[in-house]
Structure formats: structure tokens, C-alpha cells
Amino acid sequence: MTTSQLTEQIRLKKSFLCIGLDVDLTKIPQHLLKEEDPIFAFNKAIIDATQHLAVAYKPNLAFYEAHGIKGFQALGKTIDYLNENYPEIFTIADAKRGDIGNTSGMYAKAFFEDLKFDSVTVAPYMGKDSVEPFLAYENKHTILLALTSNAGAYDFQTQQVEGEELYKKVIKTSKEWKNGQNLMYVIGATKTEFLQEIRKIIPESFLLVPGVGAQGGNLKEVCEFGMNRNIGLLINASRAVIYASHGADFAEAAANEAEKLQQEMASFL
Amino acid sequence: MTTSQLTEQIRLKKSFLCIGLDVDLTKIPQHLLKEEDPIFAFNKAIIDATQHLAVAYKPNLAFYEAHGIKGFQALGKTIDYLNENYPEIFTIADAKRGDIGNTSGMYAKAFFEDLKFDSVTVAPYMGKDSVEPFLAYENKHTILLALTSNAGAYDFQTQQVEGEELYKKVIKTSKEWKNGQNLMYVIGATKTEFLQEIRKIIPESFLLVPGVGAQGGNLKEVCEFGMNRNIGLLINASRAVIYASHGADFAEAAANEAEKLQQEMASFL
Numbered sequence: 001m002t003t004s005q006l007t008e009q010i011r012l013k014k015s016f017l018c019i020g021l022d023v024d025l026t027k028i029p030q031h032l033l034k035e036e037d038p039i040f041a042f043n044k045a046i047i048d049a050t051q052h053l054a055v056a057y058k059p060n061l062a063f064y065e066a067h068g069i070k071g072f073q074a075l076g077k078t079i080d081y082l083n084e085n086y087p088e089i090f091t092i093a094d095a096k097r098g099d100i101g102n103t104s105g106m107y108a109k110a111f112f113e114d115l116k117f118d119s120v121t122v123a124p125y126m127g128k129d130s131v132e133p134f135l136a137y138e139n140k141h142t143i144l145l146a147l148t149s150n151a152g153a154y155d156f157q158t159q160q161v162e163g164e165e166l167y168k169k170v171i172k173t174s175k176e177w178k179n180g181q182n183l184m185y186v187i188g189a190t191k192t193e194f195l196q197e198i199r200k201i202i203p204e205s206f207l208l209v210p211g212v213g214a215q216g217g218n219l220k221e222v223c224e225f226g227m228n229r230n231i232g233l234l235i236n237a238s239r240a241v242i243y244a245s246h247g248a249d250f251a252e253a254a255a256n257e258a259e260k261l262q263q264e265m266a267s268f269l
Numbered sequence: 270m271t272t273s274q275l276t277e278q279i280r281l282k283k284s285f286l287c288i289g290l291d292v293d294l295t296k297i298p299q300h301l302l303k304e305e306d307p308i309f310a311f312n313k314a315i316i317d318a319t320q321h322l323a324v325a326y327k328p329n330l331a332f333y334e335a336h337g338i339k340g341f342q343a344l345g346k347t348i349d350y351l352n353e354n355y356p357e358i359f360t361i362a363d364a365k366r367g368d369i370g371n372t373s374g375m376y377a378k379a380f381f382e383d384l385k386f387d388s389v390t391v392a393p394y395m396g397k398d399s400v401e402p403f404l405a406y407e408n409k410h411t412i413l414l415a416l417t418s419n420a421g422a423y424d425f426q427t428q429q430v431e432g433e434e435l436y437k438k439v440i441k442t443s444k445e446w447k448n449g450q451n452l453m454y455v456i457g458a459t460k461t462e463f464l465q466e467i468r469k470i471i472p473e474s475f476l477l478v479p480g481v482g483a484q485g486g487n488l489k490e491v492c493e494f495g496m497n498r499n500i501g502l503l504i505n506a507s508r509a510v511i512y513a514s515h516g517a518d519f520a521e522a523a524a525n526e527a528e529k530l531q532q533e534m535a536s537f538l
Binding site: 022024060062063065066067068069072073076094096097098099100101103104106107109110114115123124125126127128129130131145148149150151152153154155156157159160161162166169170173 | 291293329331332334335336337338341342345363365366367368369370372373375376378379383384392393394395396397398399400414417418419420421422423424425426428429430431435438439442
């Protein structure tokens with residue numbers, strides 16, 4: 001999927017909502033545990049109920065890896081289900097990978113070729129040769145961690161490096177890597193005050209913004225300071241949507257929460 | 270496994286060799302491709318041939334994830350084989366994970382509880398709350414990326430932050446986290462000139478040193494500047510050992526290469 005196709009979907013659905021599929025078996029409705037594959041059963045129900053309200057889904061790999069082979073199977077079924085039934089939806093493997101070149105190449109193969117995700121999140125700490133293998137894929141997208149939404153973001157990301165914060169150094173440096181102009185960036189919604197400055201460095205890039213909802217970010221401010229002429233935003237909500245209800249009405253409740261967010265988003269478009 | 274047990278094993282085997290199990294199906298002897306599980310067949314042969322020469326094995330997760338469920342099964346069989354047959358050997362999941370707290374907790378569960386690795390490599394970019402969930406496990410070990418062996422290490426890790434390199438800031442900051450005194454650190458062997466200074470900050474910590482062999486590090490210098498009273502070093506070799514031969518004699522050839530390294534290590538003990 002190209003970024004212009006993504007923008008087109010956003011305009012069509014009047015939504016730049018990304019739903020995080022962070023499936024925790026202790027939090028899903030307990031009747032699903034009787035299913036052969038409870039994780040996939042949950043995801044399928046959530047996707048079917050919300051696909052008209054969201055432009056992207058983001059399974060967080062940790063939640064699948066924690067269940068070993070069963071988790072891996074559920075992940076495979078989820079991405080296949082999305083690609084087969086809703087090919088217009090943008091898919092994000094939230095994996096935060098990054099390793100030396102030949103190893104990052106293996107991760108890129110895993111997420112882009114085997115699992116057929118549109119994009120993957122990548123950590124910048126190991127630098128250029130740890131990210132470029134992901135960038136080598138045409139019409140696949142690499143979403144680089146820049147400024148995350150957690151408390152630990154202040155440990156290193158906001159430290160001054162040569163007169164500017166590390167996350168800015170990461171953005172400026174990565175732009176210059178091969179195909180770096182295609183990068184997207186993770187920018188936490190809990191730090192909207194930084195968005196104006198980020199847009200000065202990367203006016204055109206898509207930003208994946210976690211932290212709205214459970215982590216306390218503010219949608220209005222993110223839109224005000226982060227939106228560009230191609231929208232350029234994917235706002236992620238995970239727990240606030242998928243765990244809106246723990247009962248039999250979980251999918252309907254998720255759709256209600258997603259619709260609230262979509263309606264709010266529509267007002268900014 | 271405790272670090273004192275690890276030191277004991279090092280003294281017993283006169284080796285601080287870690288063998289990286291970065292299994293690439295295009296590089297293993299082609300007759301193994303007829304096996305039901307070629308990756309595990311390769312690992313088992315390498316492990317059996319080298320287990321008296323190495324104190325640790327380090328499967329690199331990317332090489333398993335790149336094969337989907339089959340890769341995950343091969344990884345599970347490999348760690349189970351190690352734990353059942355050679356419980357005295359230290360195992361490292363080279364995964365370079367790191368995410369917000371609840372997600373890192375899921376990764377910790379995956380590697381420490383389900384797969385039963387002794388340790389996992391973790392990236393520091395997201396700070397304290399992304400690492401502490403790993404540190405919460407007693408007698409499990411978190412190996413934090415500090416200064417890696419690749420070219421991209423110079424992009425951010427060696428940048429000046431408040432008058433010192435970022436990797437030093439990472440080491441100093443992480444030491445203060447809860448159970449931070451138990452951290453081990455990845456320090457690339459290609460950068461031995463930094464080892465003396467690193468030892469001033471963390472005289473007692475174990476260092477996992479990749480980059481000897483294929484990446485051009487120097488074993489003698491690493492020992493000279495990096496060894497402490499508990500040895501405190503695990504030197505990793507991957508491709509130089511496991512791909513010493515591509516023929517039917519691959520396991521024997523790997524053992525020969527491992528023995529060369531072990532003999533050299535013994536001379537420094």
C-alpha cells in the first residue's frame with residue numbers, strides 16, 4: 001500500500017484511527033476461551049465490528065509471542081484475515097525490531113514477505129544499517145521509534161545531543177538514510193508540545209501516534225499540531241477500544257468506542 | 270542460572286565462548302534440508318559437537334522468525350534440547366526487544382517463562398519502564414544494548430549527551446534502575462578502545478561481546494581491557510564457528526573453530 005492510498009482511505013472513512021490488537025487472554029471475554037483459537041476469534045470479531053471506522057490495525061507482537069506457537073498462529077490468521085477481507089486496510093506489525101544488517105534483513109523478510117504486513121515498527125538505537133534493510137522494500141513502510149509515549153521516553157529520547165533532543169537527532173539523521181524519505185515515525189500523543197517542532201523537520205511524513213486513551217494523550221492537540229496536507233497521522237487506540245466491554249457485547253462496545261474516536265477525528269478533517 | 274554459576278562454568282571449561290545460532294537455510298549443509306526440521310537438526314549437531322568448548326548459546330530470533338511457525342518450533346526444540354541435555358549452559362535469546370511496560374512484561378514472559386531462556390537482549394531507547402519488567406525475574410538476566418559492533422553504532426550510541434557518549438549515559442542510567450545491578454551489557458568487540466572506560470563504570474558486570482570473527486574484533490584486546498575478577502566476559506562468535514564448513518563435516522569443523530577460540534581464551538585465564 002502506498003501512502004497516497006492510505007490518505008485516500010482516511011478521507012473516505014473520515015478516520016485516521018489505528019486499532020491496536022494487544023490481545024491479553026486475561027482481558028478478553030471469558031466465553032471466547034472455549035474457542036479453538038481465542039486470540040483470533042477475538043481479533044476477527046473486533047475487526048469485523050470496527051473495520052469501517054479504522055484505517056489501520058496494529059497487532060503488538062509481544063502479546064502473540066507470549067503464547068508461543070499458538071500465538072504465532074493467531075497472528076498469522078489475523079494478518080491473513082485482514083489481507084483477504086479488507087485489503088484496503090493498512091497493517092502494522094508493532095515489533096520494535098532492530099539489529100545488525102543481515103539480521104534486520106531477516107526480520108524484514110519475516111514481517112513483509114512471510115506475514116505480509118504493510119509496515120513494521122523499528123527501534124533506532126543501532127543506527128543506519130539496522131534500519132535500511134527494512135527501507136529496501138518498495139511500498140512497505142518502516143515506522144521508526146522517535147518519541148514514545150511512556151515515562152521512560154525521558155531517560156534518553158529527550159536528552160540533549162549536540163544542542164537538540166536525541167529524538168530530533170534520530171529523525172534528522174534517519175531522513176538521510178537510503179529511502180529515508182519513506183520513513184514514518186512513532187510520536188507519543190502524551191507529548192503534543194513537541195509536535196510543532198517535529199513537523200518543521202518532517203512536514204510530509206506519516207506519524208503513528210500511540211497514547212491516546214489509556215495513556216492519556218489529547219486528540220485535539222495532536223490534530224492541531226500534527227496534521228499535514230495529506231493528514232499524515234495515524235492515531236492508535238488499543239485497550240480503550242478493544243476492552244471497552246469484557247462481556248458478550250465486546251465487539252459492539254469496541255465499535256461504539258471506535259465510532260466515538262472516528263467522529264471526533266471526522267470533526268478535524 | 271546465577272552469574273557465579275556462569276563464572277564457575279567459565280573456569281571449569283576454560284572458555285567464555287558463546288556460540289551464536291544464527292541459522293540461515295541457504296548456508297547450512299544442503300543434505301540437512303531433507304530433515305524434518307533442518308534448523309533444529311543443524312543446531313543439535315553444532316551443540317553436541319561444541320558443548321564442551323562453549324559456556325553459552327545465543328539463538329538470534331530473527332533467523333527463526335523468518336521461518337514463521339516452523340522457525341518458532343525449531344527455536345523451542347533448540348532451547349528445550351539445551352535445557353534438558355546441558356542445563357549448565359547459559360542461554361541467550363538475542364531478541365533486542367523493548368516496549369512500554371505492559372508489553373515488555375509480555376516479552377519477558379515469552380522468553381523467561383515459556384521458552385525458559387536464561388537471558389534476553391533488550392534495547393534501551395524506550396528507557397526505564399521498558400527494561401524493568403525483564404529485570405523483575407530472579408536469576409534471569411537482561412542484557413542491555415550499550416555499544417554495538419555495527420557501523421550504525423556511531424549514528425547515535427557514540428553521540429555526546431551531556432558531555433559523554435550516549436552509550437555511557439545508557440550504562441550509568443540503567444545501573445540505577447530497579448535490580449539494575451544485575452544487568453549485563455552488549456559491547457561490540459570492534460570497539461575495544463572503549464572497554465577501559467566502560468569497566469570504570471561497571472567493573473562487576475558481565476559483558477556480551479559480539480563482533481569477534483566475522484565482524485573483525487580482537488580477542489586479545491577485549492580480554493586485556495574487559496576482563497574482571499569474575500571474568501565478566503562472554504565472547505560471541507556466530508558465522509565463524511557455525512559455517513566453518515558447508516559440507517558433511519560441518520559439526521566437526523565448527524568444533525575445530527570453537528576449540529581454536531577456546532584455546533586462545535584459555536591462555537587469557
